[in-house]
Amino acid sequence: MGIERITSYLAGRWQDGDGEGARLFNPANDEVVATASTQGLDMGAAVQFARERGGALRALTFAERASILERMRAAMHQAREALIDAQVLNGGCTRSDAKFDIDGAILVFAHYAELGKALGDKRILADGEGIQLGRSPRFWGQHIHVPKHGVAVLINAFNFPTWGFAEKAACALLAGMPVIIKPATSTALTAYKAMQLLVEHSGAPEGALSFVGGSVGNLLDHMNGQDILSFTGSAATGQKLRSHSKIVASSIPVNVEADSLNAAVLGPDVDLGSDCMQLFLRDVAREITQKTGQKCTAVRRIMVPQTRVDDVIAELGARLGEIVIGDPNLKEVRMGPLSSKDQLHEVHAGIARLKKEAVVVHGDPDGPMKLVGVAPGVGCFFAPVLLRANDSWNANEVHSHEVFGPVATILPYSGKAEDAAGLVQKGEGGLVASVYSDDRDFTEQVTLGIAPFSGRVYLGSSKVLEHALGSGLVWPQCTHGGPGRAGGGEELGGLRGVLHFMQRTSIQGSRPMVEQIAGTKPA
């Protein structure tokens, strides 16, 4: 296979930057698979074009915008196999892991297409009931949501090259905002191929879709107060974006989804042979290893009652030990390499930090690996590692440093709900936490204790053994994001996610006038 050239779709046409630019690799064999450059491309013109021409989305009804999403869904569904191939090649994903990303994107487009269809031929939305202001019903108030007159700049992480942008783009487009999609460069090949399809098949107004294939350059300098920046990636980059001078000066809303030390709590009631224990082990093993642990929702901390620690190490270690690692093209391989040499380096460095406060109880980060179908000495492979904290309450690295690979740490606790909650809280804000227990009081107490620190709480119990799909799955119907370390953002959640891309305005005036504008006139 030759080396592909990734270009950018800006100002309504595909454009190539100067020079070779960045090299994109196949992390299973270290070969260069593509290059991408945005050097010399006019980001100011791109933003202006998107804002002015793509703003035509506002003239469409929600149902018309939904049709665009439906065509995007169909285009990705039709090209599913090619997109999977791209992600195996430039990402090192197994086919199953690649499907998880691409089907996730398809699911999001489908959900928002359906939602938009239900919203029908409106262009704005009423928010809540009308309000009598003052003593007479003559003077009336009504909140409405209207599309912003700007662009949504969507900067995504390397781990979900299509689901990542789909989550943000579906909401923005349905709200009536043009999008500028900027995937992480290291795994941009899949996003590039997806965007080619979407540009061709979406039927969106010119300017509604733009794509930055490579460095974002000075794009942020061209944003204004009607725009929105939505980012998924590292906390460090999130902080840099959030304090960017133009972002701050124009009060541009920034949605950040960043680091998260997602926790799984095992209840003291869960016996070794129980259904709930089976669910716990199945979920946690998957949440450590799916996408080689490179998921923002992956489990990083496992709170286990002191009395069960040895059992859990044995059982979980056994499951992790069964996982076949190697060439992601092979059917028998369950886990591919990390996505790049940089990630491999980061994971090794992260393990060293964790080892200051924890001991390795499964796997050997520095030992030899059993790999299937891989030539010796190549690739970014890393086998699962499980650690146990020496002192759960003082394991600061374990609670604060996210190692973005198949790595998790067991934190023994007393078995008391308040202690489990207290340990989860030490992560200082996460995307998701899970509680495995059949004891309703324990579950309720832990849940209410950790909810302020968690965007989502997943409850595993014997009742949902056959129905729950794991804490790592981000449903479009539910919000995704988390406070504090997780970035303080929120996206998805059905209509909630759309409203983040609209301006809420209160209209006050004579009742018939207000109702005419808001479209709330009683029949």
Added chain:
Amino acid sequence: MGIERITSYLAGRWQDGDGEGARLFNPANDEVVATASTQGLDMGAAVQFARERGGALRALTFAERASILERMRAAMHQAREALIDAQVLNGGCTRSDAKFDIDGAILVFAHYAELGKALGDKRILADGEGIQLGRSPRFWGQHIHVPKHGVAVLINAFNFPTWGFAEKAACALLAGMPVIIKPATSTALTAYKAMQLLVEHSGAPEGALSFVGGSVGNLLDHMNGQDILSFTGSAATGQKLRSHSKIVASSIPVNVEADSLNAAVLGPDVDLGSDCMQLFLRDVAREITQKTGQKCTAVRRIMVPQTRVDDVIAELGARLGEIVIGDPNLKEVRMGPLSSKDQLHEVHAGIARLKKEAVVVHGDPDGPMKLVGVAPGVGCFFAPVLLRANDSWNANEVHSHEVFGPVATILPYSGKAEDAAGLVQKGEGGLVASVYSDDRDFTEQVTLGIAPFSGRVYLGSSKVLEHALGSGLVWPQCTHGGPGRAGGGEELGGLRGVLHFMQRTSIQGSRPMVEQIAGTKPA
């Protein structure tokens, strides 16, 4: 009257800082009325005390938190006269302007006390309906709002010493968050006296109320990801707070309400003698001069059809010319001084900027003033000034520089709705814009054109002549805030304002378990 000493209520006790600290003046006669220092006070201990002890609010029901607000309302109502006196003394407000602030605070506490009572004996809130996740109704999702485990730091502007903090504190306390109130030092006397009452009479748990009387010191360095910062004041300070290293590092939500070039649009249908014209003139004259123009919602830009410009200048000028300026203690005085020498200096400097693009058509910023009851050469007095832009579309200073005094600029336009909307948009985001017209299509077109740029749109028409109370009034039922230049924030709006101080979390699990936790179990 002697010079008062303002102290701080931190860690459950009134504390005084070192040294004389800042001097607070009576801007009607330049006398020092109070001093305030926070030097040497332990802000870290104050934040920790508020977080740990004040967190007891979370154990209260909404109805119990509402009782605290009701007692706060009653305490302020009872001491209304003393609070008015304080604001006349340290603010230069007329009694009417002082009442506007204090009654605003009372109104807000009353609204949220009533709202909290209606929420009853819950401690958390369900958000939307339950959601079936997957094929079986066994696995269920529900969004909930829970109180954050932090403190709400509320930094307010000098112009509304009690309404300003009441808006933020009522929402935060009802949500279950302790508050640390920091008023602008220059007019802090009224806030200090109000806080003395509230500390004594609110019955709030220890630590739920704190007060910084003077500089905020290093308080922000002690915040974390469970806290919230809410700020009203200048855009420059808002930007500094928003990019503060600790705020950025912990993803602390920052609500900013800053500069706003609020616009009033006169429709082309409005004849000189009409009711709508009377409402326009009455509202705009008040919105220019109330609180000596020191209102975040004051009208700064007036869009007038070209053909009506001379009439409006004559009529509005006549109304502004009738306003009696002088000692705010006197009954006949309608407008007091600006709040400080700094503000007086800023207003003069701002007029100089506007004069590059506009001519003064009423008033003389540099001429002699007719003052009632004021000794010559003292005070921070400034008489109303009306300007007319030379070129409405290229008056960049007029569209971007807020002169925080009794100053507004007329911007002639074509009479077309799209031009009126286009000129309003040039303010790049405001708190409120108003449209005066009896033409429904014109009103609708302008409203939808400016809504994305406005937190609120106020519609004046002959129908509401006797009912509307002006664009400057912030109703607690409606949201307050605005995009872009206005800071990108939002507060109030009934329950909406409370939810900003809570964490939205999605709970997923077996349906009975989720419904037990969320309190949504069907009867």
